[in-house]
Amino acid sequence: MKVRMGMWILTLLAVAVLVSGASAQEGEPGFSISRLVVAEKIEEREPKGLSEVFQMDMARVFCFFEARDIREDTRVSLVWMHEGQEMHETVLPLAAGARWRTWAEKSIHGLVGLWMVEVRDAEGRRVGATAFRVE
The missing domain is CATH 2.60.40.10 (Immunoglobulins)
Structure with a gap:
């Protein structure tokens, strides 16, 4: 149970990092x-x-x-x-x-x-x- 909860938290963190990275790139001038x-x-x-x-x-x-x-x-x-x-x-x-x-x-x-x-x-x-x- 603890392992599953830990993996779920890591997955959420990974998604949050990917989403914030994508929006930061959209706002950059290139x-x-x-x-x-x-x-x-x-x-x-x-x-x-x-x-x-x-x-x-x-x-x-x-x-x-x-x-x-x-x-x-x-x-x-x-x-x-x-x-x-x-x-x-x-x-x-x-x-x-x-x-x-x-x-x-x-x-x-x-x-x-x-x-x-x-x-x-x-x-x-x-x-x-x-x-x-x-x-």
Whole structure:
């Protein structure tokens, strides 16, 4: 009787682990973010002039994104927000593989204040974000 009860408990635990593992995988984006930065420019596929504060006379800024361990071809959206209001969305491809670098640019038109760039996976879930300010 004790052996059967023990086996039944082990079976329930195994099912619980399998179910929680499956739901965790469904919520994962299928890649990891190794870099997410805002910069003045991109040179030779690398961000230059990294900053968290930009001057209002700057015409545009770049958000550089590097993903690792991409399980399958997918896409991400870089969503630019100013003072909490969505201003622009750029959809970018990610190819399956060990590493993928990409970027998007945004004209800031002298809009001072707090900016944020959210990374959203193919299902629209927020998987990362970076913030900067324009003064």
